[in-house]
Amino acid sequence: MAKSASEAVAIPPEVLAKYEPVIGLEVHVQLLTKTKIFCGCSTRFGDPPNSNVCPVCLGLPGTLPVLNKRAVEMAMRAALALNCTVQERSRFARKNYFYPDLPKGYQISQYELPLATGGWLEIEVGGAKKRVGITRLHLEEDAAKNLHEGFAHSAEKAYIDYNRCGTPLSEIVSEPDIRSSEEAYAYLTTLRQIMLYTGVSDCNMEEGSLRCDANVSVRLRGSKEFGTKVEVKNLNSFRYLQKALEYEIERHIGVLESGGRLSQETRLWNQAEGHTVSMRSKERAHDYRYFPEPDLLPVHISAAWREEVRRTLPELPAAKRARFISTYGITPYDAEVLTATRALADYFESVVRAGAPGKAAANWMQTELLRRLKDSAKEIAESPVSPAALADLVKLVESSQITGAIGKKVFATMFESGRAASEIVAAEGLAAQVGENTIEQAARDVIEKNPGNVTKFKAGNEGVFQFFVGQVMRATHGQANPQAVNNILRKLLS
Ligand code: ADP
Ligand code: ZN
Ligand code: MG
Numbered sequence: 001m002a003k004s005a006s007e008a009v010a011i012p013p014e015v016l017a018k019y020e021p022v023i024g025l026e027v028h029v030q031l032l033t034k035t036k037i038f039c040g041c042s043t044r045f046g047d048p049p050n051s052n053v054c055p056v057c058l059g060l061p062g063t064l065p066v067l068n069k070r071a072v073e074m075a076m077r078a079a080l081a082l083n084c085t086v087q088e089r090s091r092f093a094r095k096n097y098f099y100p101d102l103p104k105g106y107q108i109s110q111y112e113l114p115l116a117t118g119g120w121l122e123i124e125v126g127g128a129k130k131r132v133g134i135t136r137l138h139l140e141e142d143a144a145k146n147l148h149e150g151f152a153h154s155a156e157k158a159y160i161d162y163n164r165c166g167t168p169l170s171e172i173v174s175e176p177d178i179r180s181s182e183e184a185y186a187y188l189t190t191l192r193q194i195m196l197y198t199g200v201s202d203c204n205m206e207e208g209s210l211r212c213d214a215n216v217s218v219r220l221r222g223s224k225e226f227g228t229k230v231e232v233k234n235l236n237s238f239r240y241l242q243k244a245l246e247y248e249i250e251r252h253i254g255v256l257e258s259g260g261r262l263s264q265e266t267r268l269w270n271q272a273e274g275h276t277v278s279m280r281s282k283e284r285a286h287d288y289r290y291f292p293e294p295d296l297l298p299v300h301i302s303a304a305w306r307e308e309v310r311r312t313l314p315e316l317p318a319a320k321r322a323r324f325i326s327t328y329g330i331t332p333y334d335a336e337v338l339t340a341t342r343a344l345a346d347y348f349e350s351v352v353r354a355g356a357p358g359k360a361a362a363n364w365m366q367t368e369l370l371r372r373l374k375d376s377a378k379e380i381a382e383s384p385v386s387p388a389a390l391a392d393l394v395k396l397v398e399s400s401q402i403t404g405a406i407g408k409k410v411f412a413t414m415f416e417s418g419r420a421a422s423e424i425v426a427a428e429g430l431a432a433q434v435g436e437n438t439i440e441q442a443a444r445d446v447i448e449k450n451p452g453n454v455t456k457f458k459a460g461n462e463g464v465f466q467f468f469v470g471q472v473m474r475a476t477h478g479q480a481n482p483q484a485v486n487n488i489l490r491k492l493l494s
Contacts, residue, residue, distance in 0.1 A: 011253055012036035019218045019256075021249045022226055023178035025187060028169050029201040030142065030209035033076040037141050037168035038065030038108065045207050048283060049147070049161035053384055057166035059103030064295050067492035071139060071168035072299060074307045075115050078170050078200045079137045082191075083118030086306050090138070092293035100160055101144040109171075111290045115299065121174075121194070122318060123186040132187050133175030142167040147210075164208075170200070176215070177227065181245035185238055188212055193317050197342055205237055216245055217262075218252040227252070228262040232276055234269045244269040248276055320345055328358025343380045350387030354396035364394055368411045384418045385411070400484030401437075406430050434480040436488065442475040443468070443488050457493055465489070 035218040036043055039056035053082050055063045079086050093111035119134035151159050172191065192203045192210060193353035203210040212235050232248055235241045248267070255262055264282035269275075315323070317339050322343075324335040338348045351361040369390065373383060393414065397407040402425055413424050425431055446468055447454055457464045472485045 005189045011250055011257065015254060015257060016250070018220060019249075019253050020221045020223075021178075021245070022176050022182055022217045022219060022229075023180075023245060024176040024215045024229075024281050025174045025178065025184060025190065026213045026215070027080070027174075027191060028211040029172065029203060031071050031078075031168040031170060032199065032201055033068055033070045033168055035068060035070075035075060035398065036166035037068050037071045037139070038166055040194050041163075043167050044163075045209075047163055049159070050163060052167070057103075058162060059105070062492050065108065065293075067296060067299070068168065072115070072301070073309055074168070074200050075137065075139045075170045076301065076306065077198045078172070078195060079116030080306075080310050081194050081198045081200075081313055082116075082119040082121055082134050082137065084116035084134060084137055084170070086301055086437065087113065087302055089298050090115045090229045090301075091298045092139075092296045093290045094293050095140075095288045095290055097288060099143070100158070101146055101165070103144070103162065103165065103357060107143065108140060108293055108296070109140035110138035113298070114399065115301075121187065121190055122188050123183060125180070125182050125186050130177075130183075132177045132183075135173045135175050137170055137172045140169050140171060141165070142169050168256065176217075176229075177489075181242045181249065184214060184245055185242045188238055188241060190317075193340075197314055197316055199314075211235075212241055214241060214248075216248050216252070218249060218256070227256075228264050230262065230264065230276075231266045232269055233266060236271075236297075240269055240271055243271075243274070244276060247274065251276070294396065300456045314342065324348075324358075328352065328362070330358055330362045334362045334366065335372075338362060341380070347380050347383070347387050351391045351394070354391030356391040357398060360394050360398055361391070364390060364411070368408060372412075384416070385414050389414060389420055394422055398423065400432060400436060400481040400487075401425070402430055402432055402450045403481045404483075406432070431477075432481055432484075434476045436484060439480050439484055440488050440492070441478060442472045442480075443485070443492055446471040446475065446490060451479055454493065465493075468493070 027044060030043075033043060035041060036052075036057055039054050041054050041057055042052045044052065056065060090110055091107050091113040094106040094439055095109045095111070096106040098105060114136040116137040117135065119137070120131045121134060122129055122131050124130075142164050144160050144162040147159040147161055148154060174187065178187055195201045195203050195210075201209055205211075214232045214235060215229045216232065217229040218226060219227045230248060230252070232244050247269075252262055266279045266282075267276040268279045270277055300480055320339045321332070321335040324330055325332060330338070337344075339345045348361060348365060351365070352358050356364075369383065369385065373380060378384075390411075393407060393411060395408075396402050397404055402410065406425075410421050410424050410430065413419065414421060417424075450468075450471075453464050453467055457468075467483070468489050469485055472489065473480060473482070476485075
């Protein structure tokens with residue numbers, strides 16, 4: 001690994017522990033509108049370069065922007081889901097800078113009057129929940145994309161694809177409330193999940209529809225003052241964000257411990273070399289000369305419109321988790337797995353609606369279905385086993401018509417063939433060897449022959465129960481389903 005002398009020294013844990021990291025994230029999400037924010041061009045990803053452009057998004061003189069109402073609505077959805085106050089009046093501003101990916105010479109963004117302010121997002125790290133404040137959420141247009149590879153003259157020049165220019169973005173700025181790289185990771189994944197639930201963005205990091213810049217500083221624990229912050233860019237994945245922050249936190253502590261001072265700057269994460277490099281210092285930072293956009297009216301959002309949008313919000317992940325735990329009696333861990341996406345949560349509820357007990361449905365989905373989907377690189381929507389079909393299998397096992405072990409084999413066949421559980425069981429003669437009637441007969445015999453133990457059990461000696469189970473299993477030559485034996489004995493002994 002490349003390292004400079006000052007960065008190479010490993011810092012002892014007790015020294016690291018003296019400091020507290022302070023982190024704030026700026027996240028850009030691409031809004032899932034069909035057309036761009038100020039013109040009618042398509043926002044489709046992956047089209048041939050410069051095929052979705054017009055005089056407006058190319059910034060030709062004499063053209064005027066027209067605000068896309070759907071973009072405002074989507075930003076509002078995002079803002080409401082993040083507990084922000086949607087402002088009745090917000091305004092666009094010009095952010096001026098010169099770069100080839102910005103044909104007008106300015107980006108239309110929002111500055112002093114953002115669309116929404118003062119929200120929060122709840123994260124959970126190591127079992128502890130905490131709220132991270134959201135300073136603001138505003139609307140802006142995306143820039144074009146510079147292409148440095150893959151074209152005839154890529155060696156001498158850069159190419160520009162203006163398809164992305166004018167795609168609507170929401171920038172979401174957090175308060176400096178984040179205190180570790182793990183919390184930063186949790187914030188970004190939670191934010192992404194909420195954006196996906198609300199359908200505001202597809203949050204595809206590889207395609208650039210979710211982008212994150214991290215601001216980080218450190219201070220001595222107990223100190224009220226913030227330290228000098230550094231902005232880290234080029235964080236193309238959740239893991240890079242966490243790694244870059246870990247690196248940067250140690251670097252800051254190293255500088256301070258050796259008596260140095262940090263400079264406010266922007267740095268780039270270099271994943272290949274595992275470190276950050278300075279991109280520009282704050283002194284050389286841009287002065288964007290913001291001013292109100294004269295070509296667009298201020299945005300007015302009536303209370304009625306806002307409430308209409310609020311009504312269309314889906315149940316959000318945290319509320320869904322809590323409801324799953326209380327309604328279906330599943331564990332917090334199960335609830336987290338099953339609410340990872342709306343599609344997964346809907347699948348689970350369909351299995352339960354088709355008659356499977358919640359706990360059993362949760363287990364079968366996690367141990368069998370999710371594993372097989374993962375192995376075959378399939379989404380839940382592509383599952384060869386429908387919720388109703390899985391419910392039928394779960395019911396066969398729950399009623400002891402087949403054993404759990406057989407159930408797993410049946411599931412494998414269902415997944416491969418798409419056939420129904422009952423059909424597979426019948427065709428392959430898999431029904432449990434010992435029917436419920438036989439088990440019940442054996443249980444009655446055992447109870448009748450052991451009145452002493454029955455008395456003990458009724459007096460509260462729970463340990464005796466296993467004796468009965470063992471006797472019934474022996475009487476059925478170990479072929480009975482233990483769960484069925486348990487259920488029947490409980491019924492007869494109560
Ligand atoms: P700037 O003026 O450089 O844009 P802002 O105050 O607007 O800075 O904050 C930008 C981001 O940096 C926000 O997410 C905020 O939470 C975060 N931030 C601000 N101060 C600090 C700090 N001292 N340490 C870490 N993050 C910070
Ligand atoms: Zn256009
Ligand atoms: Mg700022």
